Amino acid sequence: MTDTEIDRAKQAARERVWNLLERAGAAPPGVHGHIPDFAGADQAAARLAELPIWRAATVIKSNPDKAQLPVRVRALHKGKLLYMAVPKLATPAPFYLLDPATLTMPLETAASSGGAAKTARTIGVDEMRPVDLIVCGSVVVNRNGVRVGKGAGYSDIEVALLTEAGLIGPETTIVTTVHQLQVVEDELPETEHDFRVDVIVTPDDVIECGSPMRPNGIMAGHLNAQKVRDIPVLKPYADR
Template identity: 65%
Template sequence: MSTTDSSPSSLHRSNSVTSIDDAKQSVRRRVWDLLEREGAAPPGVHGHIPDFVGKEAAAARLTELDAWKQARVIKCNPDRAQLPVRVRALQEGKLLYMAVPRLATPKPFYLLDPDDLEVPFETAATSTGAAEIAPRVGPDDMRPVDMIVCGSVAVSRRNGVRVGKGAGYSDLEIALLTEAGLVTMDTVIATTIHQSQLLDEELPDADHDFSVDYAITPDEVVACTPDRGRPSGILRESLRADQLDDIPVLR
């Protein structure tokens, strides 16, 4: 007997999700094309968090925020665009968590403690460096997170709605840490981006998405006002079959 839910409400949800996904992909293509055309990101940026020109300046602006100065524990994505952020965190003595790619191990985060590192911070804070030298930890081993810095493809200036590269792992990482009580509604979320990634328009937004509190470019710091609260944890109905199969911590 088939277990497929073909009720009107289920079909409506499916069509709605497809519409949002299509709208997000349209935004991504437009921003990726613009960054390449302007020379603001290297060729081949499509499909990735853009490694943008001016990422060091954006990271420097981020570190001027009071929320950054007060934070002792930072969770940051492993993309090249945010490497200056991760290096600055370690230089300032902050504890740094990075996600294991695709959350593919039972303990899905790397722990980088600047007091324990025996390699240069610029090496330790890369995705390959962390994989070689950093211990892996799970939520039970982690400290509460004071600030999250994420990568983005596009961000709405008005309300901080963020469009990522489409894999969904940033949403899952935050949802996982929220369920564990390590991220709360008071945890500040920021992103560093190129000015061309900051859009003066409404962006598509799904139930499992989070918005950012700050969008920081090389030129400005934008304090955003999200229209709704963040998800209180993992929305199981939003998970894809491959995520359930491939991410041990979800089982």
């Protein structure tokens, strides 16, 4: 498939699942264009918290979307160090550092995108510790771990940045929490800069996927000029 065909196939998968979630009342209206804030997100977070990979993790990196807010809150309540991506990676230091030992506002607030912006310091990968567990949002995912996000590519860039910095490797687990309607049986398109998730957690199930698959780092050839302008941390990679 060409890049254009892959983009079209991904968008078709997104639209199908967004429509399905809305029809089923499994996500709030207006879900199109977003990582779905799905019904049962709290239960999925609780199920994730039962897993050995969660209990063993001391450093977690998460996306900032509302669907994964219950996961982030649990992480802070358990005393885990939490890195959260700055929305759209729009600052030169593109991650919030959330340390429950030093936070001065309620953890439920600090774990939100708005709360983190008010209370957390932003840091670059040079200040980060190795990450034990990555939590990402998805629009669609299949049982092989192939995921489709909302289309902006931020999660792929975050994983690539952490890989470049040596902060994650094949042993680092990547998990997504989703509604069961977001899990599909069919093949999903992917490119070489996409990563696959290792574990899918729904309110009702835990699905272990296949062998880890993720990029070796930032792929300069996949960066367009607009993305480099919008995401300051990418400039050194685009210039190399």
